[in-house]
Structures are given as structure tokens and as C-alpha cells.
Amino acid sequence: MPFSSIAIAFTAAVAAIQSPSVMRGPVTPKFAGVYRVASGELSPDSAARGPDVIFNNTVPSNYYAYTGRLQEWVDEGGLFDRQACLRDQINGFDFLYCSEYPDPTGDSGTITITFYDDNRVCGGPPSWPNANCAYVLSGLPLGSATGGQQCWWVAVDLSGGFECPATANEAFRTEGAAPHGRFGWGFLPLQDLTGPWVARGGYKVLYIFNWFDHIAGTFIGCALPQIPLSFAMRMYGPVENSMHYRSGSASWPRPLDTLELLNTTDVSNGGPPETWEVLGPLPGHSYWLLASAAPADRSVLGGQASLLVDMGSVLPGVPIRMPAGALTTALPPALPAEIYVQALETAGPPPRVTAVSNGLFHCF
Known part of the structure; x- marks a missing residue:
């Protein structure tokens, strides 16, 4: 033309x-x-x-x-x-x-x-x-x-x-x-x-x-x-059904908001196992996954960290240990319509939170 x-x-x-x-x-x-x-x-x-x-x-x-x-x-x-x-x-x-x-x-x-x-x-x-x-x-x-x-x-x-x-x-x-x-x-x-x-x-x-x-x-x-x-x-x-989120506060990022949490697999209920992973886990530290049916956006630990899951709506068995910063598990068929997760890093003794991650949102 x-x-x-x-x-x-x-x-x-x-x-x-x-x-x-x-x-x-x-x-x-x-x-x-x-x-x-x-x-x-x-x-x-x-x-x-x-x-x-x-x-x-x-x-x-x-x-x-x-x-x-x-x-x-x-x-x-x-x-x-x-x-x-x-x-x-x-x-x-x-x-x-x-x-x-x-x-x-x-x-x-x-x-x-x-x-x-x-x-x-x-x-x-x-x-x-x-x-x-x-x-x-x-x-x-x-x-x-x-x-x-x-x-x-x-x-x-x-x-x-x-x-x-x-x-x-x-x-x-x-x-x-x-x-x-x-x-x-x-x-x-x-x-x-x-x-x-x-x-x-x-x-x-x-x-x-x-x-x-x-x-x-x-x-x-x-x-x-x-x-x-x-x-x-x-x-x-991101992979299917795994949306990242962070605090909407003007104070974000807070000093301990340093971890990155992601899914390496699609997320579905009643399907094959999914993996949640913290990037760059540190030797000598422990990692935990919080999971809740509702999100939150709160300043915690004296303003040092952002809490992104509602602790009043946590799922049974939470927190879940993440060996070497990773957790692979299959989700049960019956779940709330929405799940919000966040990872914590701890060190000690005595145990103390040393870092927190972004949140991940899953819907079913």
C-alpha cells in the first residue's frame, strides 16, 4: 500500500x-x-x-x-x-x-x-x-x-x-x-x-x-x-489465580517489608499441589505462611512492618511452616471464595519477626 x-x-x-x-x-x-x-x-x-x-x-x-x-x-x-x-x-x-x-x-x-x-x-x-x-x-x-x-x-x-x-x-x-x-x-x-x-x-x-x-x-x-x-x-x-498486593499506606514500604512471595504454579482448589515460595531465603531463618479469608492493611511491630492478612479470619492450621522458604501442598476442595496469604521471616531465639512479604490473593 x-x-x-x-x-x-x-x-x-x-x-x-x-x-x-x-x-x-x-x-x-x-x-x-x-x-x-x-x-x-x-x-x-x-x-x-x-x-x-x-x-x-x-x-x-x-x-x-x-x-x-x-x-x-x-x-x-x-x-x-x-x-x-x-x-x-x-x-x-x-x-x-x-x-x-x-x-x-x-x-x-x-x-x-x-x-x-x-x-x-x-x-x-x-x-x-x-x-x-x-x-x-x-x-x-x-x-x-x-x-x-x-x-x-x-x-x-x-x-x-x-x-x-x-x-x-x-x-x-x-x-x-x-x-x-x-x-x-x-x-x-x-x-x-x-x-x-x-x-x-x-x-x-x-x-x-x-x-x-x-x-x-x-x-x-x-x-x-x-x-x-x-x-x-x-x-x-502472574501465574493463574495468584495476584500480588501490598500496603496502600503512604508509609509503604516499611523497614521490614522486604520479602517477595510468589507462586510458581497456578492456584486451584481440589487440584494438583501448588507452591508458595519466598525468593532468596536466608540460612538460619525460619519462614511461615499466614492465610486468611480477608485482607488487612495494618502497621505492626511499632510501624516496622505491614500486616496484609486479617488475623480475625485466619484459616485453620495457620501459621504454616515453609521449610527453606517454600511450601508445596494441595488445597482442599472446600475453601472460602477468597484467600489472602503473606509470608513471615523469623529468627531467634527468642523468636522475632525479621521480615514480611507482599500479599497474594487467590479466588475460587
Whole structure:
């Protein structure tokens, strides 16, 4: 398809308000690195996210599109109902973009990526401008020093308490619970001549996107490319039915909030054994698993640690010893609809708590 014919067809409202962006044939994208939200740094190291891919719209095209600064384009997709409670969690994502904005330092770009758990076709997220999660990614590369086109792939790592959602009182609904059956994700650049790589292949992608102006605070309209493509995005999540959560307090992380607890297997009741594991257990320390039918968010041990399970709703046999920081056991068929777990590290004698973990949420 010739470049001159790759114009974007807009609704009448869009055409009357703002000129359409241009789709250009991009150069081959380069890997910019792993952006760790916990540190706000871009590095060449590997990312700690997944292990499951929960959305993948990365079948490549030969185009990218751009609009002006502080213009948010919200694309759509679907999330399968992996959990009985019809919610899920994003713990990392990949996105691709191109830029022709001059960047002599190679790190002057800022792009905000937003996630909305409900998105209307040709209407956008009902909650806009309030996203379920928004990540301001700074220090990204743009165009060459003279404004030559460059394209980039960024792997974003949300581990360490920045998952979407991050706390137990938040939820990211999947297709069976979201009123309009689709989620939205937004691309919001701080600079001009910068926009998302165009791709296809994602579940419930409609090849239409919504346009919002953050300067005026208005919805401009929806746009439909003349080619069946949308924006490149791959989203990662934890193993099935194992969502991380942390304290929502402004005091988080507290001094003893240092352990990381995860599942290495999917979690189901009445099925094969599951494994809960503390990363990097220390020799000479003991580890214990707390399990409750309700979450908590309390400061304990004189403000040194976060208690994330409700001790008034603990399950029988708790706490459960985790030899060498791991516990493998099969869950019984009859369980509460929701279970919240947290690990403790102790040392002694006399026994004392030396660290606590994030929480894990399971629903049945």
C-alpha cells in the first residue's frame, strides 16, 4: 500500500477539530532496555514479570502513527477471565514507539502509559481521565540528534509493588466483569512527533482508537485506520489465580517489608499441589505462611512492618511452616471464595519477626 494512501479516516467531529496524524513506514525498532518502575531507571538487564502473557498485540506492521504532545490515544483489547472473580493483574508490559523529535542526549523522552479496565468503542474509558494505573516513563530515547526517525521497544517491569492493580482494595476487571467487555490502554507522549508502533493480532482488538486532549481536558473523537491495525502492546501477568498486593499506606514500604512471595504454579482448589515460595531465603531463618479469608492493611511491630492478612479470619492450621522458604501442598476442595496469604521471616531465639512479604490473593 503506497504511503500516500495510508491516511487515517476520522469521525466528522475529529476532522473539524484537529488535523489527522500521519502514518509513516518506520525503521526497524531497537531495544531501548528494561524500564523498572520501582527505580525509575532504564537498564539493559532482564525483566522480572510474567510468567504469563495475558494480552499480545504485536504482529508487526510497517507503520507507526503520531499526534501532538499531551494527546492520549486509547486503544482497546480483551482480557480472558482467568480468575473466578473476573479480575486480573498486569505485572509488566512491552510497547513499541517511534519518534522524529530531535534528541541529542538520547534520553529526553517522557511517555505515560495508562490502563483502564473498561473501554467503550468510539467513546473511550468511562473513567477518563482517571486510569486504573498510569506509569510516567522518563529518560526514554526519541529521534536522532537531528530529528531522524528512530523506533524503540521498551520492556516495562512493574514488580516490587507497582503492579496494576497494586493493592487488595483495587481490581482490574476482565471481560466478564467490565461493563463494555474490553480494556483500554493509552499512549500519552510529552513531546511532539512521537507515537505508537502499529500492529495487530490482539484479542478483541477492533482497529479503532479513542483520542483525548489532556491540554483541553476533552474527548476529541475516535479514529479508524484504513488498514486493520492497532497499537503494539504485550501485557504480562502472574501465574493463574495468584495476584500480588501490598500496603496502600503512604508509609509503604516499611523497614521490614522486604520479602517477595510468589507462586510458581497456578492456584486451584481440589487440584494438583501448588507452591508458595519466598525468593532468596536466608540460612538460619525460619519462614511461615499466614492465610486468611480477608485482607488487612495494618502497621505492626511499632510501624516496622505491614500486616496484609486479617488475623480475625485466619484459616485453620495457620501459621504454616515453609521449610527453606517454600511450601508445596494441595488445597482442599472446600475453601472460602477468597484467600489472602503473606509470608513471615523469623529468627531467634527468642523468636522475632525479621521480615514480611507482599500479599497474594487467590479466588475460587
